[in-house]
Amino acid sequence: MIVVMKVGAPEPEIDRLTNEFSAWGLTPEKIVGKHKVVIGLVGDTADMDALQIQEISPWIEQVLRVEQPFKRASREYRHGEPSEVVISTPSGPVAFGQHHPLVVVAGPCSVENEEMIIAVAQRVKAAGAKFLRGGAFKPRTSPYAFQGHGESALALLAAAREVTGLGIITELMDAADLESLAEVADVIQVGARNMQNFSLLKKVGAQEKPILLKRGMSATIEEWLMAAEYIMAAGNPNVILCERGIRTFDRQYTRNTLDLSAVPVLRSLTHLPIMIDPSHGTGWASLVPSMAMASIAAGADSLMIEVHPNPSKALSDGPQSLTPDRFDQLMQELSVVGKAMGRWSAELPTLAAV
Ligand code: PEP
Numbered sequence: 001m002i003v004v005m006k007v008g009a010p011e012p013e014i015d016r017l018t019n020e021f022s023a024w025g026l027t028p029e030k031i032v033g034k035h036k037v038v039i040g041l042v043g044d045t046a047d048m049d050a051l052q053i054q055e056i057s058p059w060i061e062q063v064l065r066v067e068q069p070f071k072r073a074s075r076e077y078r079h080g081e082p083s084e085v086v087i088s089t090p091s092g093p094v095a096f097g098q099h100h101p102l103v104v105v106a107g108p109c110s111v112e113n114e115e116m117i118i119a120v121a122q123r124v125k126a127a128g129a130k131f132l133r134g135g136a137f138k139p140r141t142s143p144y145a146f147q148g149h150g151e152s153a154l155a156l157l158a159a160a161r162e163v164t165g166l167g168i169i170t171e172l173m174d175a176a177d178l179e180s181l182a183e184v185a186d187v188i189q190v191g192a193r194n195m196q197n198f199s200l201l202k203k204v205g206a207q208e209k210p211i212l213l214k215r216g217m218s219a220t221i222e223e224w225l226m227a228a229e230y231i232m233a234a235g236n237p238n239v240i241l242c243e244r245g246i247r248t249f250d251r252q253y254t255r256n257t258l259d260l261s262a263v264p265v266l267r268s269l270t271h272l273p274i275m276i277d278p279s280h281g282t283g284w285a286s287l288v289p290s291m292a293m294a295s296i297a298a299g300a301d302s303l304m305i306e307v308h309p310n311p312s313k314a315l316s317d318g319p320q321s322l323t324p325d326r327f328d329q330l331m332q333e334l335s336v337v338g339k340a341m342g343r344w345s346a347e348l349p350t351l352a353a354v
């Protein structure tokens with residue numbers, strides 16, 4: 001349930017209500033919006049009467065029931081106001097959310113060596129990316145495929161962060177690595193294959209680093225939002241959702257089917273920021289530019305794009321990786337749609353006149 005307070009509701013009254021709701025055995029959460037304060041109530045509210053709750057204070061404007069199974073992640077929980085996930089990077093804070101410029105995350109699938117990660121970081125930064133992505137721990141289908149360099153790759157990401165000032169996004173696969181990974185990562189990625197690893201979700205929910213939650217390759221939107229709910233219920237409100245393609249029948253021309261309709265669907269269901277990953281979403285570098293363009297047009301808040309200095313030699317996901325030159329060009333191309341959608345920050349590159 002959510003309790004919408006009237007504009008100007010006094011602070012002591014909000015505190016009194018919060019204490020009262022706690023005494024009823026509920027978990028109240030105060031959400032301060034632009035105009036109003038909303039108190040989110042999670043717990044056993046099934047037998048509670050909204051009208052009766054409304055009567056306990058003249059400052060309550062409305063009491064609404066959240067009908068969806070996901071509560072904290074639902075759009076209603078913030079009374080329709082989008083949330084923002086603000087991340088402090090060495091170059092300053094970067095905000096993900098509907099009312100902020102597009103945030104581009106780029107980098108290789110895996111951190112391969114120091115020279116390559118620093119070189120890619122410098123190139124993607126120059127092209128306008130705010131975050132460097134790169135896997136230290138890789139979830140590979142085959143146990144014989146490159147598994148990532150692990151801890152030593154984390155140190156290389158830290159070096160790239162230091163040199164470029166980019167924020168770092170990297171995937172956590174095993175809770176045992178949480179502490180060391182969180183020392184380097186500004187955002188912790190939970191990959192598609194772990195979207196429903198509930199014990200991992202609880203653990204990342206119980207710490208403070210923001211979470212990038214990728215959609216499971218055969219997860220419904222509701223299952224995905226319930227996974228976000230696990231993280232939020234454990235105490236971490238900073239979740240970014242990432243659509244990365246789902247498994248359908250065609251594997252001949254695309255690796256996955258990028259579900260761009262997820263953007264407007266999520267927009268109607270949740271306040272959380274939305275990222276699209278057209279690299280894993282399609283599996284082919286040639287398809288990435290048009291899908292990146294379409295993602296912005298669909299209203300995405302952020303893009304994740306794989307970039308490798310020499311895709312044909314990449315240790316993972318070469319076929320879907322752009323070269324730094326192509327990425328540079330893509331960033332300029334994206335400015336056309338980005339500007340049309342009002343999501344292109346003034347500091348990002350624009351398309352050179354031809
Ligand atoms: C990745 O980002 O490199 C990755 C493995 O992604 P996903 O979990 O979406 O497959």
Ligand code: MN
Nearest residue numbers: 109306316317
């Ligand atoms: Mn990859």
